[in-house]
Amino acid sequence: MDNLIVRTFDPGDEQGVNEVMRKAFKSPNANAYPFPPSRFIVVAELDGAIVGHTTLRPMMFYVAGKKIPGNVLHMVATDPAQQKKGIGHAVLDRVIEISEREGQLVSVLETPVPRFYGLKGWEIIGDRKELVISKASLGESKDLPPGMEIADGNKDHVQVYAGLRERFARQFTLFAAGNVEYFQRIYEFVNNGSIVNFFHEIRLNGKIAGYVGGSRDADVKEGEPLKVTIREIVLDQVSDGILVAILRHLLSFDDEFQAVSINFPVSKEIEAVLLARGVKSRDPGGNKDMVRVNSVDGVINALGSEIGAGLSALVKQRKGTRAEDIAIDVDGQRVLVQCGKETCKAAKIDGTVAVKNQLSIIRNAFAWMVLGIKTPSDLVKSGAARCNPASILPQLDAMFPKRLVVLNYYPNFYQAHLKEMGIK
Numbered sequence: 001m002d003n004l005i006v007r008t009f010d011p012g013d014e015q016g017v018n019e020v021m022r023k024a025f026k027s028p029n030a031n032a033y034p035f036p037p038s039r040f041i042v043v044a045e046l047d048g049a050i051v052g053h054t055t056l057r058p059m060m061f062y063v064a065g066k067k068i069p070g071n072v073l074h075m076v077a078t079d080p081a082q083q084k085k086g087i088g089h090a091v092l093d094r095v096i097e098i099s100e101r102e103g104q105l106v107s108v109l110e111t112p113v114p115r116f117y118g119l120k121g122w123e124i125i126g127d128r129k130e131l132v133i134s135k136a137s138l139g140e141s142k143d144l145p146p147g148m149e150i151a152d153g154n155k156d157h158v159q160v161y162a163g164l165r166e167r168f169a170r171q172f173t174l175f176a177a178g179n180v181e182y183f184q185r186i187y188e189f190v191n192n193g194s195i196v197n198f199f200h201e202i203r204l205n206g207k208i209a210g211y212v213g214g215s216r217d218a219d220v221k222e223g224e225p226l227k228v229t230i231r232e233i234v235l236d237q238v239s240d241g242i243l244v245a246i247l248r249h250l251l252s253f254d255d256e257f258q259a260v261s262i263n264f265p266v267s268k269e270i271e272a273v274l275l276a277r278g279v280k281s282r283d284p285g286g287n288k289d290m291v292r293v294n295s296v297d298g299v300i301n302a303l304g305s306e307i308g309a310g311l312s313a314l315v316k317q318r319k320g321t322r323a324e325d326i327a328i329d330v331d332g333q334r335v336l337v338q339c340g341k342e343t344c345k346a347a348k349i350d351g352t353v354a355v356k357n358q359l360s361i362i363r364n365a366f367a368w369m370v371l372g373i374k375t376p377s378d379l380v381k382s383g384a385a386r387c388n389p390a391s392i393l394p395q396l397d398a399m400f401p402k403r404l405v406v407l408n409y410y411p412n413f414y415q416a417h418l419k420e421m422g423i424k
């Protein structure tokens, strides 16, 4: 398509961009507001008309205990009259270029069309699961455990919530970071006069020990009980008594609510308490969550000390054998990972440079390895990676172990991270 121009947003594009979204999503209200700075909005123009759009929303995520910059891809759309001609892929190419230039190391999205993104290196994070806890399973007692209080969120406490969330998020991979601004936005969002959204703090012995936020069903879906949905639950201390008290409190809003749903994988402790109570997890179906690692050297350098920690344990166990340097080749793009005692560094190298050890991997699978969904050994076994010589596989497994992936973000609160990311 010689006459296709893919570029960033100009102020005059607003109407054209909105029309494309409305047509593509078949909804008169589809939009990508609030817009980020223009350099994060991509438009495709064909013969002077806007035919494609997407927006990148810069955001910070925890990956392997480190806070790293990334983005969320939002409202990818091609005019239905121009689909299947390569416009969508041309827009994604531009997204990849912008992400690399801006140092946004991972791109996350939620989609009904995973194949389309899979072709450009995005990979499905995993199956979603939903835990549905019925009111009947929570028993009758209305008493809170001794020393426990549940109160509405308080805007003077946002600093405390942010601290709690940061400690909690660090345990997971792909949990969006939550700073003070993030909580100010949640607070405004919840207190906009709507009774749909809620945010409560949980106090134990007079100290704020967690919070729970989410929304209440506004109407009944056929064959489903009216539910309260938890979108975030952060707890310093987890026990059956505390969790049951929170769930009962959420349901006490109105007798009509018959179940609480948690549709992200929460922490192991919370899940363990719920599973022990006989709660079943189910696949809620619908969209898939996907991630792409945009910069191989960037992400390895950002995780350097974390990767190094895994390595030094292995080196110690091998009684002092030095860790080997390894070239990682992701779809032909090579970086040399140099392993020191406590950390790893990565730098791009020419494809022709000879390196003794090499892992060759497709970009989609590289996302799984970095996130800790599959180990390098798993990927070699499945044919998604090749390792030469095989003797370096145990070292790679120590560098990229399995991790608990919990993707949790509010796409509309990306503005909270702009300042922290140095974006004007």
Ligand SMILES: CC(C)(COP(=O)(O)OP(=O)(O)OC[C@H]1O[C@@H](n2cnc3c(N)ncnc32)[C@H](O)[C@@H]1OP(=O)(O)O)[C@@H](O)C(=O)NCCC(=O)NCCS
Binding pocket: 024, 025, 075, 076, 077, 078, 079, 082, 083, 084, 085, 086, 087, 088, 089, 090, 109, 110, 111, 112, 113, 115, 116, 117, 119
């Ligand atoms: C998803 C969407 C953005 C794709 O846009 P598009 O411009 O049609 O994308 P492309 O043409 O680059 O690729 C679409 C498919 O056509 C194929 N294709 C690309 N160029 C082609 C060509 N010249 N001839 C025939 N097929 C072509 C691609 O291989 C791709 O294959 P896939 O269906 O296996 O993914 C578009 O379908 C859309 O707007 N959908 C509705 C909104 C939506 O769901 N957005 C995604 C939200 S996350």
